[in-house]
Amino acid sequence: MTIEQSDHSTELTEHPDRFPNPGLPPHRPRLGDEDPKAAKRSERLVLLLFTVSVLASIAAIVGYFAIPVDPEAGSMGNTHLSTLIIGLGLGLGMLGIGTAAIHWAKSLMNDHDKVEERHEIAGDAQTRSTAIEMFNEGAKDTDIARRPLIKGALGGALALAPLPFLVPLIGNLGGDWDISRFKRTAWAPAANGDRVYLATDPTNRRIKASDVTIGSLFHVMPWNLPEHPDYLDEKAKAVVLLVRVDPQDLKETEERASWSYDGIVAYSKICTHVGCPVALYERETHHLLCPCHQSTFDVTDEAKVVFGPAGRALPQLPIDVDENGYLVAQRDFDEPVGPSFWERER
Ligand code: FES
Structure with missing residues (x-):
């Protein structure tokens, strides 16, 4: 004025x-x-x-x-x-x-x-x-x-x-809305029954159980996945984090007691909140952290959520070793990987 x-x-x-x-x-x-x-x-x-x-x-x-x-x-x-x-x-x-x-x-x-x-x-x-x-x-x-x-x-x-x-x-x-493809990953055994080896991502080297020391973290994918015709799509579902902890620290249910090998556990790397890659590992607390919204998962307790918005634990990949000590997947994940909404049928 x-x-x-x-x-x-x-x-x-x-x-x-x-x-x-x-x-x-x-x-x-x-x-x-x-x-x-x-x-x-x-x-x-x-x-x-x-x-x-x-x-x-x-x-x-x-x-x-x-x-x-x-x-x-x-x-x-x-x-x-x-x-x-x-x-x-x-x-x-x-x-x-x-x-x-x-x-x-x-x-x-x-x-x-x-x-x-x-x-x-x-x-x-x-x-x-x-x-x-x-x-x-x-x-x-x-x-x-x-x-x-x-x-x-x-x-x-x-x-x-x-x-x-x-x-x-x-x-x-557009077009392909078949969500069943989110329920299987490249960890599923081959048609001839061969189990799938765990390999380093992205160098595609098979991993021996003896390579995985306590406290170390490996980014893992199925061996020879780069040769898959849908490499990127399959990799997006199959990426896994491999961690070794003191076997005495693991709180495994009876059902999952055979899913780990001598303290080595493998979990899907895809956050169950909205799908970011979980990539930060706190060795002292055994926590995996998702950088997007800070969901935190306890590696020793079947990757259950201890903090953050994620709705469920990270799916666990059952693993074993072959006769030469190489880590293999026993079978595919028992549940869909990634955000929880993929579990729902349309
Ligand atoms: S995507 Fe991981 S916490 Fe949100």
């Missing part, structure tokens, strides 16, 4: 925390206000930025389809390139809309100075109708009716911008 000059001394004496209203600086017209050519240049720039957004969104969608991620090819190159193009497309798509809107507002929309009265609380009917008036006035100020090209470009950019988010989502989820 403007404070009249004659009231300054009284205002300042009674309210020392107030200061005189300095008023608005003199209005300075922009280049485009006085020069139609400059306004045209700004309009072209806004159009260009919206067009960049449209092209970037299209590039992200094309990149998703044109660069298929093919784990069978045994290379991560495609995955990196596909992710890079989709990410750049999404980023430039959003950036184009944002910069175009800012430049449009700063260089082409009406540039009147306006004073907004301060008030203690908002929300009475008068305020709301004033807000609606201002909104309508603002819409008029965009001058969009006189700029059909910008209107079209804005519509195109806004319409395409969500697609780079939606297309991969639909592409990945």
Whole structure:
């Protein structure tokens, strides 16, 4: 609110925390206000930025389809390139809309100075109708009716911008909703009955029980999994953490007494909360921690949850050793790995 000059001394004496209203600086017209050519240049720039957004969104969608991620090819190159193009497309798509809107507002929309009265609380009917008036006035100020090209470009950019988010989502989820595949992993014995060896992730070396010292932690996957046709999908389900503790520390139920080998226990690495990889091991407390929301599992007590939002223990992989001392899985997990909701039937 403007404070009249004659009231300054009284205002300042009674309210020392107030200061005189300095008023608005003199209005300075922009280049485009006085020069139609400059306004045209700004309009072209806004159009260009919206067009960049449209092209970037299209590039992200094309990149998703044109660069298929093919784990069978045994290379991560495609995955990196596909992710890079989709990410750049999404980023430039959003950036184009944002910069175009800012430049449009700063260089082409009406540039009147306006004073907004301060008030203690908002929300009475008068305020709301004033807000609606201002909104309508603002819409008029965009001058969009006189700029059909910008209107079209804005519509195109806004319409395409969500697609780079939606297309991969639909592409990945569409079609195959068979959740039974979440109930089996590559630890299941082969068709000929051969059990699956535990191997280091990612170096794919078989592990001897004697390699696993007390307190050590191994990131483990089924041996030779990289040769599987669905390597990445299968690995996402089968990753395991292998830990050795003093056998006397293990609190095993009778049912699980044969699931460990001389203090060596194996648990799914996929958090039962929302599926982050559990990767932190506290040797002193025997706790496994999930870095996402701090769910904590007790390795000595069948990986039961001792803290955090996870709803159930980490599934345990029953293990054994072969005649040469190499660790093998006795069979697949007895329950689905990962977030608990996969247990439910649709
Ligand atoms: S995903 Fe592990 S605690 Fe949330």
